[in-house]
Amino acid sequence: MQMILFEDDSTFTMRPLTFTRPLFHLRVGIDTISQKWERHLKQSVGAIAAGFLAPFFNQFVPTGNAVFINGNFLPDAAFLEAISSLEPGDALTSPDSKTLYAICGSAEEFSAIDFTQPVEDILGHCEALKTMKHHPVSVQYPWDLFRLANSILKRDFLELTAGKVSCPITDPHTIVYGKENIFLEEGVKIRAAILNAENGPIYIGKNAEIQEGAIITGAHLIGEGATVNVGAKLRGDSVIGPYCKVGGEISNSVLLGFSNKGHDGFLGNSVLGEWCNLGADTNTSNLKNNYQNPKVYNYKAQGAIDCGTLFCGLIMGDHSKSGINTMFNTGTVVGVSCNIFGGDFPPTHVPSFSWGGGNQYAEYIFAKATDVMERVMKRRNKTLSEKDRQLLESVFQFTAKDRARFLVNHRQNG
Numbered sequence: 295m296q297m298i299l300f301e302d303d304s305t306f307t308m309r310p311l312t313f314t315r316p317l318f319h320l321r322v323g324i325d326t327i328s329q330k331w332e333r334h335l336k337q338s339v340g341a342i343a344a345g346f347l348a349p350f351f352n353q354f355v356p357t358g359n360a361v362f363i364n365g366n367f368l369p370d371a372a373f374l375e376a377i378s379s380l381e382p383g384d385a386l387t388s389p390d391s392k393t394l395y396a397i398c399g400s401a402e403e404f405s406a407i408d409f410t411q412p413v414e415d416i417l418g419h420c421e422a423l424k425t426m427k428h429h430p431v432s433v434q435y436p437w438d439l440f441r442l443a444n445s446i447l448k449r450d451f452l453e454l455t456a457g458k459v460s461c462p463i464t465d466p467h468t469i470v471y472g473k474e475n476i477f478l479e480e481g482v483k484i485r486a487a488i489l490n491a492e493n494g495p496i497y498i499g500k501n502a503e504i505q506e507g508a509i510i511t512g513a514h515l516i517g518e519g520a521t522v523n524v525g526a527k528l529r530g531d532s533v534i535g536p537y538c539k540v541g542g543e544i545s546n547s548v549l550l551g552f553s554n555k556g557h558d559g560f561l562g563n564s565v566l567g568e569w570c571n572l573g574a575d576t577n578t579s580n581l582k583n584n585y586q587n588p589k590v591y592n593y594k595a596q597g598a599i600d601c602g603t604l605f606c607g608l609i610m611g612d613h614s615k616s617g618i619n620t621m622f623n624t625g626t627v628v629g630v631s632c633n634i635f636g637g638d639f640p641p642t643h644v645p646s647f648s649w650g651g652g653n654q655y656a657e658y659i660f661a662k663a664t665d666v667m668e669r670v671m672k673r674r675n676k677t678l679s680e681k682d683r684q685l686l687e688s689v690f691q692f693t694a695k696d697r698a699r700f701l702v703n704h705r706q707n708g
Contacts, residue, residue, distance in 0.1 A: 296401055298340035298354045299328055299365035300409040302394065304434045305344045308366075309593040310611030310629045310646060311436055311550075311567055313689045316343040316351050318365030321535055321550050322433060323446030324454060324497055324515050327365055333453070334369040341365075344410050346688045350681060360401040362409075364394055367430040368446070376426045383421030388429060391417065395426060436609045436627075437590070437601050439548045439565050444494060444531040447513035451477065451495035463489075468504075475512060487522075494530055523556055535568075537674060545580075547607070552674060564607035567630070569670060573618040580607035580624060588625030591643035598642070601625060611646060613667055613686075620651075629696075630689050631663045645700045646693040655704040657697060660690050 299318045308317050318327040318341070331339050340354030342362070354360070359382050367373065373395070376386055380398040387394055394413045397404060397420060407416055417423065431446070433439060454477075461478040463470060468484050470476065472491035478484075481501035487508040489496055494513025498504070502516045507525040515533045516522060522534070523541030534540055535551035542558040553570040555561050561572070562580035581604065582588055588606045589598035610628040617635030628634065629646030636651025649658040664686065668678045 296340055296355060296358065296360035297331070297335055297337065298342055298360050298362050298401070298405070299331060300342040300362050301344040302364055302366060303410040303594070304366040304432070305347075305410065306594040307435055307592060308433065310609070310627065311439075311565065312347075313630050313646065313693070314567070314612045314685060316341060316347055316365065317433065319351075320433065320439065321533060321548065322368065322439060322442060323533065324450035327368060327433070330450075331363065331365075331369050334374055339363075342405060342409070344408075346692055347685075350685050350688075354401060354405055356402040356405055358401055359399060360404065361396055361398045362404055362407075363396045364409075364432075366434060367395060367432045370428075370430055372426070372428040373430045376424070380424070381422075384424055385417055385420040385422070386424050386426060387413070387417070389425045389427060391423065391425070393429075395430070435592075435601065436565050437563070437603060437606050439533075440531070440546050440563055441603060443533055443546060443548065444513050447497070447515060447531070447533070448495060451475075451497055451513070454497070472512070479518070499536065517551065546605070550612075552676075562607045563603075563605040564609065566608070566610045567612035567614070569613045569667065570610050571615045571670075573616050573620060573635075575618055576616045576620045576622070578607035578622045578626070580605045582624050590625040591627040598625075613663070613670075617651070629693060631658060631667070631686065633658060641700075641704065643700075645697040647690050648697060648700065650704070653704050655701060657701065660687065663690075 301317050305312045305317045341351050343351035377396050382399050384398045386396040465484050467486040469488045475491035475495040478498045479500040482498050484504040486506040487504045489510050491512040496512045496514045498516045499518035502520045504522045505524045508522045510528045511530045513531050517536040519537040520534050521539045526541045527543045529545035531546040533548040535549050537552045538549045539554045539556045541556045543560045545562040547561050547564040549566045551568045553566045555572045557574035559576045561578050587600050590601045592599045606625045608622045608626050611630035614628050614632040621639050623639045626642045628644045631647050632644050633649045634640050638652035647658040648655045671678055
């Protein structure tokens, strides 16, 4: 039977990260949510993305029966067992029926359902209702990615390393603590570093490089092809995605992939999308001076909400960048393809495709933005495909009203 992941309305609360990918393609721990489902189900999974993402990411066969799984939930034993018992016409929900976990039925009929609509409307398509007392782990807000990092990294490490043998650390000048909690894939290069996995595992992906003087404490992922620069201080519970380049001080943060935070400066309790770049001495505040929870801009609410955690730094969408010495205030949200610079704090919400610094911004012209993207990606031997360009243009158009409202109060002179 086909297994197909869908997005509920959490995809709206996960923006700007889900402007450019479905929620289930986000990296939570060592791999993405969709990769976790494929790993546990031992089969490929289809995809139904919400809104303007649908033409770019929908992938399923519209024949036969299928199980449609809520893709903002992570798989576990109880969830998998409950899904395996579903028959056509069944829905699996929380005890109060307010959260849909999964639904089974015709792939053609159910794939036409808008899973972001209220759950009660979706349940009208079902014949039988099954409930599950156990509430699986889910991601609903961007800060969930770093909030869950410790527990999910530990769980992923045990699952992904079971029955496998780590490549050895051969450098005589590298100091290791908790060796049993460190796993290296092939091609890893380490020189005169300190790895401390006593409080959590460290997983280092294929062909990653750890340079001289770097300090890494667990729990931690260093993804495939990533580079940890000389003297970096990587504190625990962080996810450094594939082909990222990092340096300076990083704590409890997530870089999804291909992003650079290569210089001195502090990044704490933050999430960077793909193809981001933080200039030298960029710093984030992750704690308010009054020790109150930060209020963080939420795209669904169209305003700031209490993030429910004391620590929250920067949430940055794909392809955004900061100039040298940029200072980000606690709980700042930066959209897709923004270019931020200057010596003053930018606003705590900068909409997608904005260009400027302090309180003066202009629209980042789409052609110029994509020209920069092409140059950046070429440096990593990647290309900006026509599909990528069309997706980004959809984001540009979708965020136009949000950007226009912002520019009324923050427009550059002239």
